[in-house]
Structures are given as C-alpha cells and as structure tokens.
Amino acid sequence: MDGYVVLQLALNIVFLKRTTMNYTKEQAVLMCGVYIADPSRATVEHLAKQLDKSIKSIIGKLSKEGVYRREVYKTKLGDDPITKIEIVENIAEILELEGERLLGLDKTPKIVLKLLEQKLIELL
Secondary structure, three states: OHHHHHHHHHHHHHHHHHHHHOOOHHHHHHHHHHHHOEEEEEHHHHHHHOOOOOOOHHHHHHHOOOOOOOOOOOOOOOOOOOOHHHHHHHHHOOOOOOOOHHHHHHOOOOOHHHHHHHHHHHHH
C-alpha cells in the first residue's frame, strides 16, 4: 500500500470513531428527563447503572445536552464556603477600614473571625 491509501484508511477509522454514538436518541431524552426531574448525584449514579455506562459518561452526555449542573459545594455545617480573607474584608468594611489595616488578621482561626464578624454585625 502506498502512503496515501494508509492515510485514507487512518482517516476513515478516526471518522468512524467520532461518529459512533454512545447513546440513542431515546436514551438521551430519557436521561435528560430523569435528570431534570431530580438533578442530583444519586440520579446520575442511577442512570449509569440503568444504562450500563460510567458516571463520567453520563455526566458528559448531560453536559453536552446542556442540562447537567454541578453540585454546589457546602461546608460541613451546610454553609456556603467563604475564605478567611473574605471574612477579614467583611470585617474591614464593617469597621470602615481599608483591608490592609487589618493585615495579619487572616491568620486567625476561621471560627474566631466568623464570631468577630457576627458580633460586629450585631452591634450595628
């Protein structure tokens, strides 16, 4: 075989791999409907078992269809995550100071910073 024929065969194989569908249209509709009704990790895991696919594959397909939403991280206490620097900036704003004036306060334990912030809010 000459180089052109080998190249053409290689391109055909690549093209066939790209056009191979992992999901039928019916499966995609089912996945989207089930996920929209209950957008959770448990739903993704259930779909993966039901369709005999990996969780990553299900997430990829749902993302491609535009319905997948990543779960929002929450702290152990169920709060939205906030950095110590953000808390220090909030404290500086409450005290009407520039953030640089509280330099080093971000080394304080987070629970102490939150307590200080809360007490300052209560005093106002």
